[in-house]
Amino acid sequence: MITEGENILLIDKKGKKYMIKCKGKFHSHYGILDLDELIGKDYGTKIKTHKGDEFVVLKPNFIDYIEKMRKMPQIIQPKDAAVILAVTGLSRGSNVVEAGIGSGALTIFLANVIYPGKIYCYEVREDFARIAEKNIREFKLNNVFIKIKDIYEGIEEEDIDLVALDIPEPEKVVKDAYESLKYGGFVFAYTPSLEQMLRFREKAEKYFQIKTMECILREYESRKLGTRPKTLMIGHTGFLTFGRKIF
Amino acid sequence: MITEGENILLIDKKGKKYMIKCKGKFHSHYGILDLDELIGKDYGTKIKTHKGDEFVVLKPNFIDYIEKMRKMPQIIQPKDAAVILAVTGLSRGSNVVEAGIGSGALTIFLANVIYPGKIYCYEVREDFARIAEKNIREFKLNNVFIKIKDIYEGIEEEDIDLVALDIPEPEKVVKDAYESLKYGGFVFAYTPSLEQMLRFREKAEKYFQIKTMECILREYESRKLGTRPKTLMIGHTGFLTFGRKIF
């Protein structure tokens, strides 16, 4: 049931999504919606603008939130975050150290999977930390611990399953990551450029069993002549390098 | 601490992995290991063969198990399973219907993320169901419910977040999937061939907001002349089509 002030997802007749608080009026391209009408109704209900155009009301999920965050600079995309799970096997009860919190998208993704395991986030920029904290609060996740600290100066946690690095010089953290990890655990570095990736690999291969990959999503669309891969695609986001602590 | 009879992961000096029960002797390429020596020790410990070659002992994680299953025919790979999370936002407490359980790899992957939500698996072949059940038991997951039933004959569950179809003719389940899903929920079809994908899209677009994609992992390796994308790569596993129930 929809309650007042809650985040809701409105979808117009063209499939476009709007995430808003359920309160007062919403001015859309199709006219004005009176959101107070929705309170007490079930998700999936429809609502009409004053001009008669229909919207559907959904409960936003996890990815709906992250899509909203996507407009913020430099977040690790869900496809890349998902590869972390596919490679490391992170699961319920795992513990994580993260550096470079950005807007918190990766944090939320991982925190949700490892719950009740804990995630410790190092971030030097207070403004980023505040934005991330606000985003995390929406999910009522109580297993996230943000620290205004520079990870280049050391990692305090031990017996960790994953150290995830989204910072410019992850090679500087290799040794500290090794020490904070349990045997079988992973260090992960997200690096947009080849040079960063090569510098991290060079350093990391002294400590870890490493592998680097890219995750490329190829989307299809329907057009007049038929179905086809999209003409324009995201060709690159970042290189994903994983090191497993074995010896 | 390592206990008797538990699954352990042995890693040899070349990085090769062996998943075995911790009991008795293990005959490796490098000589014989006496596994009883390991009982009571911590993970990360080393053990030597009678010839003096060292192995490391790790606690297998989630993906280590799935890699072992991979030798079984036709499982959805972790990279593709991970995209399901990235697109649908499935998370703790979500409920899932699955058809085509295979060896249970996708089931385990999803069951772990949605716990304490439930996953209901339709499988017509009893032999597959038995193998999957055995694999699932290793994870002590009590939120998986396997049904020896043909999903083409209907879906009994309601208010579901995801209906995941790894069957030859997913287009036959579109209408039933629609009815069992909550608003905002997703149907997912995994189809190796173009023709299957096109048939599913054609039917599904009458009910759902659809998108199709492929997830391509490009791996890098170190060679004498330097680092480079692997010469041989997995070019295709399956097409991933998602439909969201909106109207």
Place this chain on the structure above:
Amino acid sequence: MITEGENILLIDKKGKKYMIKCKGKFHSHYGILDLDELIGKDYGTKIKTHKGDEFVVLKPNFIDYIEKMRKMPQIIQPKDAAVILAVTGLSRGSNVVEAGIGSGALTIFLANVIYPGKIYCYEVREDFARIAEKNIREFKLNNVFIKIKDIYEGIEEEDIDLVALDIPEPEKVVKDAYESLKYGGFVFAYTPSLEQMLRFREKAEKYFQIKTMECILREYESRKLGTRPKTLMIGHTGFLTFGRKIF
């Protein structure tokens, strides 16, 4: 030596190219160029605007012309035209039938390689034929023969090395293509959509040994943090299907 009225390629200090006739004044973003100054000079010479900004003058090559054509709708890109050579082994003296001339980009590409072999182009739209003819004339190619004719009604030529089809329903030409080809020759269909490609393959595999491929160019760029694959890439142009006449 540069002569009056000839096509020249001007390149500004940012590397941007302009293809123009060498005559009179050229108004650029950087000021006015007096092109008559260039007559009689060597290619590679520099010329200054009235504001003092420098341009280099090059002799446009083959691809410079095609890039100019690219702004026209629906031309087969050089990368895809090049794959035709790589698969069919077309070379000096080969003879070609082409349908769907577009702006003539593929025609020019192939005519240049097969010279003194001949290329016969079927085109139903007179306006397209005229544009193509004008483009071809710039290259002084006398081995191109444009026919205002519908290839769906038959192919008149025999003993052909390649029948290249850039038309909506190439499957309708399969039998005629077979008859006009010499043994060892190829039919080629360029199809943007999956459905077109599948229809052509289904028909063509009765006559030919077929293979389908896509050619994906992945470009790299230098950015502040280093070198990396371009974020936005052309993910798809068309499917390239080749059938070789063997039996």
Place this chain on the structure above:
Amino acid sequence: MITEGENILLIDKKGKKYMIKCKGKFHSHYGILDLDELIGKDYGTKIKTHKGDEFVVLKPNFIDYIEKMRKMPQIIQPKDAAVILAVTGLSRGSNVVEAGIGSGALTIFLANVIYPGKIYCYEVREDFARIAEKNIREFKLNNVFIKIKDIYEGIEEEDIDLVALDIPEPEKVVKDAYESLKYGGFVFAYTPSLEQMLRFREKAEKYFQIKTMECILREYESRKLGTRPKTLMIGHTGFLTFGRKIF
């Protein structure tokens, strides 16, 4: 018409190709063929083994020869050679310098397109030069000039349209390539590894307008469940870096 001793292409009923001299007997998996029967017949003719299995006889083209060479180590593949044409616009009458002749596959590809332009090949290893020369002779190309010389020690030719480098350290030739090229001409480096590519780019961008790309061919196949991209694909051959001489 087929003449004695000529190279012919035999194709068995499964589509497998054999390139052999037309003389005497050929022992195939399907039985013995008497090739002397073929002399004086037309290409496209069929011939039976002593067991009654049929082969088709074709005139090998350009790519059939290169496929045969492909079993030799490290040749630039036709797809990559074709990109050279697509980027540089090399055409009839262009002149080329090449280093690292390998087995001559790229040489033959380019020599055919630029004829009557000339190609000068620098190769330090006499054994490679001899193999290449033998392969080139099969094509009766008289515009190829092989020099047993180290290109690191300088380039003698001038007014060149393309300097093509398939050598381990192409960055050493950047300055000499610049001097031998005409304005508007291109240097091209084929480098398998990222490190080589980055070293070449760093040096070349001081002289040239550069771009780097990879050409990825994605092939499709028919299987029981339908058509699909091949499971195993060639994921990488080499990075293709082009520099155009403008200033």
